[in-house]
Amino acid sequence: MKKLLLIFLLFSSLISQAQIVGKVTDTNGEPLPYVNIYLQNSYVGTTTNDDGNYTLNVSENAEYQVAFQFLGFKTLIKTIAPTTFPFILNVSLEEESTSLDEVVVNTSEDPAYRIIRETIAQRKENLEKLSEYTADFYSRGLWKVKDVPEKIMGQEVGDFDGTLDSTRTGIIYLSETISEIAFQKPDKFTEKIIASKVSGNDNGFSFNSAQSANISFYENTVELNAALVSPIANNAFSYYNYKLDGVFYEGPKLINKIKVIPKRPNDRVWQGFIYIVENDWQLYGTELATTGAAIQVPFVNNLLVKQNYKFDAKNKFWVKISQTIDFGFGLLGMKGEGGFIAVYSNYNFKPQFTKKSFTNEVLSFKPEANKKDSLFWKGSRPVPLTDEELKDYIKKDSLQVLRHSKSYLDSIDAKSNKPRILSLLTGYSFKNSFEKWSVGYEGPLTKINFNTVQGWNGKAGLTYSKWYDDNRTNTLSAAIRADYGIAEDRLRFTAGILRNFNWKDKLRLSLAGGSKVNQFNDAEPISPLINTVATLFFERNYMKLYELNYGRIGYSQEIFNGLHLYAVTGYENRKPLFNNTDYVTIPFDNVSYTSNNPLAPNDFKNAAFTEHNIVKSKVRARINFAQKYFSNPDMKLNISDTKFPELNISIENGTAITESKYDYTQFELSLKQSLSFGNKGQLNYNLKSGAFANGDGISFIDFKHFNGNQTRVGTSANYTDVFNLMPYFDFSTNKGYFEGHLEHDFRGWILGKIPGINQLNLNLVAGAHFLSTEERKPYSEFSVGIDNLGFGKFRLLRVDYVRSYYNGGSDGAFIFGLKFLDMFGL
DSSP states (O other): OHHHHHHHHHHHTTOSSOEEEEEEEETTSOBOTTOEEEETTSSOEEEOOTTSEEEEEOOSSOOEEEEEEOTTBOOEEEEEOOSSSSEEOOEEEOBOOOBOTTSOOBTTBOHHHHHHHHHHHTHHHHHHHTSEEEEEEEEEEEEEEESOOSEETTEEOOOTTTTOOTTSOEEEEEEEEEEEEEEETTTEEEEEEEEEEETTBTTOOOOOOHHHHOOOTTSSEEEESEEEEOTTSTTGGGTEEEEEEEEEEETTEEEEEEEEEESSTTSSOOEEEEEEETTTTEEEEEEEEEEHHHHTOTTEEEEEEEEEEEEETTTTEEEEEEEEEEEEEEETTEEEEEEEEEEEEEEESSOOOOTTSOOSEEEEEOTTGGGOOHHHHHHHOSSOOOHHHHHHHHHHHHHHHHHTSHHHHHHHHHHHTOOOTTHHHHEEEEEETTTTEEEEEEOSGGGOEEETTTEEEEEEEEEEEEESSTTOOSEEEEEEEEEEETTTTEEEEEEEEEEEOOBSSOOEEEEEEEEEEEESSTTOOSOHHHHHHHHHHHOOOOOOEEEEEEEEEEEEEEEETTEEEEEEEEEEEEEEOOOOOOOOSSOOTTOOOOOSOTTOTTOSSSOSSOOEEEEEEEEEEEEETTOEEEEETTEEEEEOOSSSOEEEEEEEEEEESSOGGGOEEEEEEEEEEEEEOGGGOEEEEEEEEEEEESOTTOOGGGSBOOOOOOSSEEOSSSOSSOOTTSOSSTTOBSSOEEEEEEEEEOTTTTGGGSTTGGGGOOEEEEEEEEEEESSSOOEEEEEEEEEEEEETTEEEEEEEEEEEEETTEEEEEEEEEEHHHHHTTO
8 A cells, every 4th residue: 555655646746647657566576677568559658667667648538458568578468447647557567488389399400590580581571661650759868887986097086076976876877858750761860859858957968869779680780889790680690599498479479589699709799589470570579688899899898788569450560669778887997887768659650751851960959859847757758767867867956056056166166176296297277167267287297208309308388268158169269388309409389279169060260370390291190109119219210390480370160061161371481400319218230310301311411491481271171971960959960971981172272482482282182981891890991182283393391291100000090091111201292193091890700700719809900002193103002900909998909910012022010009099199
């Protein structure tokens, strides 16, 4: 009686319409989460939450047949005729007793293989049945951390703005959306979010997207960072073994429960159970798990996908009505878990689509979508909040006003604004959150490097940031930085200011100027850290520098969807520099430093150019064909699309102030794309072609320089913009050129099949690179490598063997990839 009273009091305050409410448990009284509850012969339904509670909205006093469906338990149908609301309906579900008595077992083959073959044969037809539809969609996402350390790598973690309790545990993300979705094969999709709620942020927009949550095992592969092979894919028998675990009935339908067993556990595969309807050869449900190693997200420990389907009597097929994704994670001593629940309802499989039904805007928000009050959510969310989620909303919503108050923000700032012992070396920041500004000091400790022009050198700076809205879409930032080299005994300053007006068309204006040392190749292919190590320990001073005194103004904006324009113009004074030190930590008898002249490494007296002044301008248009995007009232977020390549068109012009021989114009086209081949990996290519007009007498600085690499260390995530064995300046040109890079990451498709090696979760990578210029014979490289190397959860290493071919000769070497340098800007 007390339980009934408690449930009545809990839900009576939530009623905005007629509701059936209750709790679903097993026969031992334990709550059952994510049980599907729906009215027979309709798409009116809901799902229990983690506590087993549910709310089912109905329209009127009538007789209802309420179905309770949960994988592993017998489906229960209750007939009720409520006269008052809320109507309380608690039920207890019995575990399904699967049996093999009705199955004729062939000793040579498990019956599961026959079922899987029939389902694979029906796969395309099943996909066709879902070729177009509209539906209502609800999602809720939650991330929870526990045992969070107070410090990570010596840095204070804090309490996540009051989220963590005394045990360093708490919910760090809780969000809900209610939306209307539409789909038409092969890939037309749109979602209009009606309501969005983010715990602790009444101005927040959730991006719990129905498209990103859509997991279809009828497809050959399921994309979750990596492409995982579906247990009913065309090639599934190459990846899985199967065992019929039992059968049971859903009404007159026989349901086969099949155990999915990976042949190679570390392959891109699933394991668990799928439920297939006999004769229909359609999915009744899934309970499939994978690992962080399989999806190549090392901090994820495990990931479980559960799906439930119901029979649509009108259309004669089984339709997904709910899906949950649960995962655990851990990194740097921090552990946690999370999950996303999705509920589909009100399907229409015969929509009247027009040409205007689908646009490039795949996700948008209706006006005031993030302003819905608690009464709306209480009456609209199909899955009730758990006690923990309800407390999180109450706690964070009550703190929200406080968190915007001056006294609270000042108290938080006072704590973080305290300087530390090493602040003078590492840096310091001071923030005024209420006034929305901060200033910072960049310490020199992490910016100390060595080169033969400056010797030991370091950088320090002051920064200022101002934001005009809570989401920081309208910002102003400024910085002034100093760079001093001991051997050169020269102090240089640079300064810049950037105004970012919005995140809708991304209008930005910038102003910068000063004096600095610059690499001859503006792309800066040589990392200062790598150059420091190569110089001091191997006596290889590859970095070549000149002095640049400049003033520039820049502009960028997305003119319309898919066309982004960048422009910069400015004055430049270029001065040659020379080596000022021959210091080396470990000298080599047969090796010595080269000069700072990239054209004459043994000429220490003459420079590669003479001092000159020039006005330099560049305009670049970036075109993303059929650009898909998300939008909300504050921002527009473009989505990468593998269907079409990205095209860049640029024109660079130099107008000399003193000597006309430095005048030039350079044109360049580039095309790049990332193509997915499912479980067979990902192909990336990058093609560039360009030419100069009036470029015969220009400065070597303005030549087209190609990203070479003589350090034998790779610093990028992939090698589609670098030649790993090519000297830095041997192929620089002021004529026409073409370069092409091709790299395929097999993502375990090959190495995952080799016994023993497949335990290491490594990726085979193959690449080809080609360069042609008017003056020289073509240069090419071919490579084969191993990616995803590392220790435990840290997989940021790569090793490649590269072979180069030029003018009849060939050379080979190993390249050691340190991807974390690119990640941390080193």
